[in-house]
Amino acid sequence: MARIDRYMLSQLLVMFGFFALVLVALFWINRAVVLFDRLIGDGQSALVFLEFTALGLPKLIVTVLPIATFAASVYVTNRMSGESELTVLQAAGAGPWRLAWPVFVFGLCVAVMMTVLSHFLVPMAQGQLKQREAEISRNLTARLLTEGTFLHPSDDVTFYTRAIDNDGVLRDVFLSDRRKANEGVIYTAAEAYLARNGDSTTLIMLSGM
Known part of the structure; x- marks a missing residue:
């Protein structure tokens, strides 16, 4: 991979990480407020809240990754166009397909991440989440009721x-x-x-x- 390809790919990955972090934080805050109110209202500890939050992150990340990918691609393309970097590359003989190569590699990296999350991490996290919800439901029964007492x-x-x-x-x-x-x-x-x-x-x- 040429230096210009590595440069464009690094810019795409950096902005992708930035947008993904911002979007995950925004979605997480909205979800955490509801989750915190439900769990703490049921008398659960902060550790249980953190555990449920961690188990819900893979599904949340899968939701925001396509948005972050699109935002990073648009931002980097507009910035390089505004700073005439794309114009210089085209003047040096780089055609459209040549310029699209680092974007293709970037999309392939994101596709691998989505595959791993969708087929492995998300099913594992959701299965564990359902198991913990069932355990907490049983614990709630024990707290609300007392055996042998009217x-x-x-x-x-x-x-x-x-x-x-x-x-x-x-x-x-x-x-x-x-x-x-x-x-x-x-x-x-x-x-x-x-x-x-x-x-x-x-x-x-x-x-x-």
């Missing part, structure tokens, strides 16, 4: 579970709902689960009446 979330609701397994399964559940003045309902179940449903939590009861 709980009263409100004046008209009574809840009891004999035991809470390590995987978050509730055993021998009793639920009394007296919110309607003329009708009281009692639910019993051999096992139950607490599942996240958007911003709320749903109780799923199995094998009961």
